Amino acid sequence: MFTPQTQDEKKQNVKSAAKSTGQRELTVPAGQTAISGCLQGKPDSYRLTEKDGTMHLLMGSIDLSNSVGHIVQLVGYADDDRDGSASSDEGTPDGLRFLLVEAVASDSGQCKR
16 A cells, blocks of 8 residues: 655645646655646545546545636546545545655646636
8 A cells, every 4th residue: 555654744845846837847756646637625525637538536635625626636546446436435436546645746726617
């Protein structure tokens, strides 16, 4: 699975990610992944939809409320072993991807409608 990072490690990763804007090169810590798209939802039910329509259910303790309705780039741990068909995810569409968010790398403004 993954090993949670210390607060100092998270701060360093956020600083590294904050140096990037938009879709510029982003240094992603080993074992993590970066995704970008339109952020929607509310606490405990945030989701990100990529340009190709791929939807990710977002988990973690990062406050995303200020970025709802924006195009964002997120860094975190993908849970590719889990999908919406698991009994613990009842009511979640099959094929939905999950991401444990560690940082918001960039916020590019409002999503296009």
